[in-house]
Structures are given as structure tokens and as C-alpha cells.
Amino acid sequence: MGEAETKKRLAALALGAIGVVYGDIGTSPLYTLQSTLSLDGLKPTQESIFGVLSLIFWAQIIVVSLKYVTFIMRADNKGEGGIMALMALALRSARDQPKLRWVLAILGIFGASLFYGDGVITPAISVLGAVEGVKVAAPGLGHWVVPLTVAVLLVLFWLQRRGTGHVGRLFGPVMVVWFVVIALLGINMIVRNPHILWALNPMYGVxxxxxxxxxxFVSLGGVVLALTGAEALYADMGHFGKRPIRLAWFSFVLPALILNYFGQGALLLDHPEAIDSPFFKTVPSVVLYPMIGLATVAAVIASQAVISGAFSMTREAMSLGYSMRMPVVHTSREMSGQIFVPWVNAFLLVMVLVAVLGFRSSDSLSAAYGIAVTGTMTITTLLALIVANRQWNWRLPIVIVVGLVLLTIDLSFLGANLLKVEYGGWFPLVLGLGVFIIMTTWRRGRELVVREIKQGGLALEPFIENITEHPPLRVPGTAVFLTANQHSVPHALLHNLKHNKVLHERNVMLTVEILEAPVADAEERIHLIPLAGDFYGLELRFGFAEDPNIPVALTRCAKSGLPFDLMDTTFFLSRENVVADKRRPGMALWRDRLFAFMSRNALPATAFFQIPGNRLIELGTQVEI
Structure with a gap:
């Protein structure tokens, strides 16, 4: 690709990133200053305005620019970002330490669970905050805010099936206009009160x-609203790449945000009564209605960052074994990371509507906002420090110093938001806890199923020896038996031999392993073990960001000495019917039943591995856990 073409592609990706990645943080001026300076005991005096603006500015510099864009985005797992990819990266650095792996896995799963809470609150508060501009322009229309918000959200979630790439191309130009407009609004106010720029001095915050x-300290619960898109920024890295995201942030998004925040502050210096809606009161009355429309569209786009991040994280969780299998729709032929997960989209839509109808205003939702974000931010920092020490070989003193700085900031924001639990902060916590229970139940349930299958299986080598001494009827073709244990006889093979009294000429025991890396290297994808009697052990390895396509992978086995004719190959699979049994050790009975329910409704392994139905024979087996 030539230099001109490279620059053109970089610009296109940066434009898409502005539309998808920065929508959330880009609309934070709609409600951040209003929510922070409206806290009990605070008034929009010059001293408090300068202090809050200083905190917002330095939070943007330290948390977003230095921590996320510079530090955390270095922790890409072969191009993939997000807390699940970071957890996998940290787990790889603790392969021989099972206790540490357990702690890291719990941290990662809980952080991912909180991210879903953020994915619910962000669309609700962003769209509500924008539509509430109607009350500024026409106070008599205030009762239409919630119905209009619901209508806008229905359109947003309907658009998701079009794909991140299409949405990015649609939203990118709109967000460019948004950032230019809010920057101009800010400049217009700063020119009237230029001394507001003294708030850049961190001493005003101190x-x-x-x-x-x-x-x-309590006001930090409002200041953090200016940072709410940072985690989605990292989660969406696999969609666009780190370079376009960094380019868009430093050259365009950050300057526009700072100008607008300081413009709102300049307005409040002269008109402290404008604290009820400082953003919209910086807008000249002649363009107020168009600005409300632009803000609503920008708020819709704001929700895109966490929604697409939730899609990416769900696919990673499925591959790593922390989520039940679901249908995944690829929406781009060029970027494998651009996906649509219908079940997650429906779940987020329902919960977002519950939040809007329950809280009914952005002020009420601001109390619920922040806990999920700051919790995930803190866990992200901890995991990144592990990676920096164990994989980047940072010296321990440097890790400790960086960790003290970042964790002091993260824990301060988290502590301030925990004070809001009784006022609505319980909502994302309950959501996150529910997702955490589901993810850990699925992981533990799969471990119990695999354990039961291994305990009940026959040893493979004696079985092959017995078959060689007492051969049954062999029929032409190749049989592939999916198994989780290469050392035991698959149940499907035993059932086939028992009922049909025949074996195929070639029998392949196939195990699929998902690595703690987004993409498997070429040399580790296939591992073949020839056994006696035309039996073979075959391991196929995929990265957690890949789509495990078994038929395609088998066509590549010829180089390893095992060619496949797929038209002459039959796949055998045991489908487990999981039964909860309170007499079995393992999980609590209610978790056993939850896992059994999820197992019945999960996408079949055959569909997940893209095995053609006309080459498949499924044999059922009951597993008690």
C-alpha cells in the first residue's frame, strides 16, 4: 500500500473512530458541569467554577491522555483491546501460578460485568441529557422528554445490525460537526471571559x-462524568487500531472538549443562574432548536462506543469460556472485529429502556452513573500493571510508582461514586453482579461438565489395542469425533460402535483449544498425533478473537500429513444434556439449574464451529453436575 493510500486509510479510520469511539466522551459536556456544580453544598462561585474546571482538565490529561491513550493502549493483545483481552494477556503472564490466575480471572470477569452496566447507563443518560434541551427551548414540552428518548433509543439499537463500519461512516461526519460546533461555542464564551483559562493551573483544583x-471529594463523582468514554475507547481498539484512535484524540477531540468545558465555565462566571443547563445556555437562541437536534444525534452516537465495545467483549468472553455461545454476525469483510451480537443488543435495549422509564431524567441517572465506569477503570489499571511488570519487564519500583499515581486517582473517583449507591448507584451494581454470576456460573459449569466426561470415559490407548486385536467392520471414509480429552474415548465413538457395529477407515479425535491470544500463530494452529489402527489425535488452536471454523482448518491439515476430503468426512458430536443434581459436589443447586438452562439455550457447538449440518451426526449423553 502506497504512502498516499496509507494516509487516506488512516484518515478514514480516524473519522470512523470519531464517530464510534469518541461519541460517549464527546457528549459528556451535556451534563458534566451541571451535575458537578449542582451537588448539595456547592454553588457556581468563581472559586468552585475554577476548581471544578481544573479537576476536569487534569482528569482528561492524566486519566484519558496518559493512562488510557498512552499507557493502557500499549497493552493490546495482538491488536485487540478491552478488559477481557487485557485479562487474557495478564493470565498468560501467570501460567504457572494457579492462585494468581484465579484472582486475575475474578478481577477481569467482574470488570467486564461492570462494563455491561456502563453499556446500559451511557445510552440512557446521553440521550436523556440531549433531549432535555427541549425544556430549555420550550418548557411546556417537558412531558415529551421521556417518550422522545425512548423513540430515539429504539432507532439506535435498530441501527446496530448495520454494523460498526457502516455506523461509523454514518456517524463520523456528524461527530466532526459536533466537535467543531461545541469548540466554537466554547471559544465564543471564552473570548468574553478569557481569564477562565487560569483554571488550567492545577493549583485551582488543589x-x-x-x-x-x-x-x-464528593464532587469527584460528577467530575468522572467527563471520563466516561475512556474504557469504551480501549474496548473499541480492535475495531479501528490504536494509531487512528490516538490521532483523533490529541488532534481533534481533546481540544474541542476542553474549549467547551471552559466556555461553559466562562458563562457561569457572569450568569451563575445558568447552572440548570449551562451547555444549552451557551447556544445562541436563533440556533437553539438545530443544536438540540444535533445534540440528540450526537447522544445517539455516544451510545455507540459502549454498545460496540460490549459486542467485542462478548465474543471474547465466549471464546475464553466465560459466556454461553451466542450468534455473532460479521458486518465487515475488511475488519474482523466489526461484529453484531443480536442477543446482547436485545438485552442492552431492554435494560436501557428500564433505566430511562425508571429514572426519567439525566440528573437522576447521574447518581447511577460512574460506579460501573470507575470500578472497571480501577480493575483495568491493576491488570495493566501486572502486564507491565511481567511482560514488558518494567522494574518493580517503576510499577509501584505508576500504580500509586493511577490507583490513587481511580480509587478516589470510585470512592466518591460509592457514596451515590443509595441514590441510584445500586442499579449498575446490581446489573454488574447479575452478569458476574452468569459468567462465573457458565465457566464453572463447563469445568464440571468436562470433569464428569473425563471421569466417565474409557482410556483411549487400551481401547485402540482392543480394536486392533478384535477389529469390527470398517467402512470407507473419515470420522471426526469432537472431544475435550485426547486420552479418553469420545462418547460419540462408543455410541456409534455400540449401535452401528462399524468403524470408519480413519478416526480422528479432535480437540479445539482457544488460546489466550486474539490470533493463533501459524505454527501453533495444528498439532497432529498419529496413533495405531488409523486413529489420530488432532488439536486445532484458535485465538479468542477468531471465528473457529473447523472445516476450513481441516483443509490445512494436509501439510501435517493428514489430508481431508470433506465430502467423505463425517463429524460425530456428543451433545450433553445437563441435569442439576443436589447430591453432586460443585456449585449450589440454583447455579446448577442456571447453568443447565443456559446450556440448553446456548448456540450449539456445531454452529459455533461452523460444521455443516449435512456432514454431522449428534449423539446425546446425559451429564449430572
Whole structure:
């Protein structure tokens, strides 16, 4: 690809990133300053305005620019981002330490669960905050805010099936207009009160804490609203790549945000009564209605970052064994990371509508916002520090210093938001806890099923010896038996031999392994073990960001000495019927039943591995856990 073509592609990806990745953080000016300076005990005085603006500016620099865009995005797992990819990266650095692996897995799963809570609150508060501009323009229309919000959200989630790439191309130009407009609005106000720029000095933030003490700490629960798209930024890295995301942030998004926040502050210096809606009151009245429309569209786009991030994380969780298998639709021929997960889309839509109809205003939702985000941010920092120490070989003193700085900030934001639990913060926590229970139940349930299958299986080598000494009727063709244990006889093989009294000429025991890397290297994809009597052990390995296509992988086995004619190959699979039994050790009975329900409704392994139905024979087996 030539230099001109490379620049053109980089610009296109940066434009898409502006539309998809930065929608969330880009619409935070709609509600951040209003929510922060409206807290009990705070008033929009010059001292508090300067203090809050200083905190917002330095939070953008330290948390988003330095921590996420510079530090965390280095922790890409072969191009993939997000907390599940980061967890897999950390797990690879602790392969020989099972206790540490368990702790890292729990942290990663809980962080991912909280991200789904963020995925629910973000669309709700962003769209509500934009549509509430109607009350500024026409107070009598305030009762239409919730119905209009519901209508906008229905359109947003309907658009998801079009794919991230199409949505990015549609939303990118709109968000460019949005950032240009909010920057101009900010400049217009700053020109009137240019001394507002003194708030860039971090000492104003320090002074704010000295003056207000605990109230200043509580205000961090509002300041964090300016950072709410940072985790989605990292989760969406696999969609666009780190270079376009960094280019868009430093050259375009960050300057526009800072200008608008400071413009709102400049307005409040002269008109503190505008605190009820400082964003819309920076807008000239002649363009107020068009601005409400643009803000609503931008808020719709804001939701795209966490929604597409949730899709990516779900696919990673499925591959790593932390989520039940679901249908995944690829929406781009060029970018494998651009996907649509219908079940997740439906779940998010239902929960977002519950949030809107339950809280009914962005002020009420702001109390619920932040806990999920700051919890995930803290866990991301911990996992990244493990990676920095164990894989990047950072010296321990450097890791400790970086960790103290980042964790002090993260835990301060988290602590401030925990104070809001009784006022609505319980909602994302309950959501996150529910997802955490589902993910851990699925993981533990699969471990119990595999254990039961291994305990009940016959040893493979004596079985092959017995078959060689007492051969049954052999029929032409190749039989592939999917198994989780290469050392025991697959149940499907035993059932086939028992009922049909025949064996195929070639019998392949196939195991599929998902690696803790997004893409498997060529040399580790296939591992073939020839056995006696035309039996073979075959291991196929895929990365967690890949689609495990078994038929395609088998066509590549010829180089390893085992050619396949797929028209002469039959796949045998045991489908487990999981039964919860309270007499069995393992999980609590209610979790056993939950796992059995999920197992019955999960996408079949044959569909997940893309095995053609006309070459498949499934044999049922009952497994008690």
C-alpha cells in the first residue's frame, strides 16, 4: 500500500473512530458541569467554577491522555483491546501460578460485568441529557422528554445490525460537526471571559479541595462524568487500531472538549443562574432548536462506543469460556472485529429502556452513573500493571510508582461514586453482579461438565489395542469425533460402535483449544498425533478473537500429513444434556439449574464451529453436575 493510500486509510479510520469511539466522551459536556456544580453544598462561585474546571482538565490529561491513550493502549493483545483481552494477556503472564490466575480471572470477569452496566447507563443518560434541551427551548414540552428518548433509543439499537463500519461512516461526519460546533461555542464564551483559562493551573483544583474538603471529594463523582468514554475507547481498539484512535484524540477531540468545558465555565462566571443547563445556555437562541437536534444525534452516537465495545467483549468472553455461545454476525469483510451480537443488543435495549422509564431524567441517572465506569477503570489499571511488570519487564519500583499515581486517582473517583449507591448507584451494581454470576456460573459449569466426561470415559490407548486385536467392520471414509480429552474415548465413538457395529477407515479425535491470544500463530494452529489402527489425535488452536471454523482448518491439515476430503468426512458430536443434581459436589443447586438452562439455550457447538449440518451426526449423553 502506497504512502498516499496509507494516509487516506488512516484518515478514514480516524473519522470512523470519531464517530464510534469518541461519541460517549464527546457528549459528556451535556451534563458534566451541571451535575458537578449542582451537588448539595456547592454553588457556581468563581472559586468552585475554577476548581471544578481544573479537576476536569487534569482528569482528561492524566486519566484519558496518559493512562488510557498512552499507557493502557500499549497493552493490546495482538491488536485487540478491552478488559477481557487485557485479562487474557495478564493470565498468560501467570501460567504457572494457579492462585494468581484465579484472582486475575475474578478481577477481569467482574470488570467486564461492570462494563455491561456502563453499556446500559451511557445510552440512557446521553440521550436523556440531549433531549432535555427541549425544556430549555420550550418548557411546556417537558412531558415529551421521556417518550422522545425512548423513540430515539429504539432507532439506535435498530441501527446496530448495520454494523460498526457502516455506523461509523454514518456517524463520523456528524461527530466532526459536533466537535467543531461545541469548540466554537466554547471559544465564543471564552473570548468574553478569557481569564477562565487560569483554571488550567492545577493549583485551582488543589485549592478547591482545601476550601471544600469532603464536599470537593464528593464532587469527584460528577467530575468522572467527563471520563466516561475512556474504557469504551480501549474496548473499541480492535475495531479501528490504536494509531487512528490516538490521532483523533490529541488532534481533534481533546481540544474541542476542553474549549467547551471552559466556555461553559466562562458563562457561569457572569450568569451563575445558568447552572440548570449551562451547555444549552451557551447556544445562541436563533440556533437553539438545530443544536438540540444535533445534540440528540450526537447522544445517539455516544451510545455507540459502549454498545460496540460490549459486542467485542462478548465474543471474547465466549471464546475464553466465560459466556454461553451466542450468534455473532460479521458486518465487515475488511475488519474482523466489526461484529453484531443480536442477543446482547436485545438485552442492552431492554435494560436501557428500564433505566430511562425508571429514572426519567439525566440528573437522576447521574447518581447511577460512574460506579460501573470507575470500578472497571480501577480493575483495568491493576491488570495493566501486572502486564507491565511481567511482560514488558518494567522494574518493580517503576510499577509501584505508576500504580500509586493511577490507583490513587481511580480509587478516589470510585470512592466518591460509592457514596451515590443509595441514590441510584445500586442499579449498575446490581446489573454488574447479575452478569458476574452468569459468567462465573457458565465457566464453572463447563469445568464440571468436562470433569464428569473425563471421569466417565474409557482410556483411549487400551481401547485402540482392543480394536486392533478384535477389529469390527470398517467402512470407507473419515470420522471426526469432537472431544475435550485426547486420552479418553469420545462418547460419540462408543455410541456409534455400540449401535452401528462399524468403524470408519480413519478416526480422528479432535480437540479445539482457544488460546489466550486474539490470533493463533501459524505454527501453533495444528498439532497432529498419529496413533495405531488409523486413529489420530488432532488439536486445532484458535485465538479468542477468531471465528473457529473447523472445516476450513481441516483443509490445512494436509501439510501435517493428514489430508481431508470433506465430502467423505463425517463429524460425530456428543451433545450433553445437563441435569442439576443436589447430591453432586460443585456449585449450589440454583447455579446448577442456571447453568443447565443456559446450556440448553446456548448456540450449539456445531454452529459455533461452523460444521455443516449435512456432514454431522449428534449423539446425546446425559451429564449430572
Amino acid at each position: 485549592h478547591f479541595f482545601f476550601v471544600h474538603g469532603f464536599k470537593a
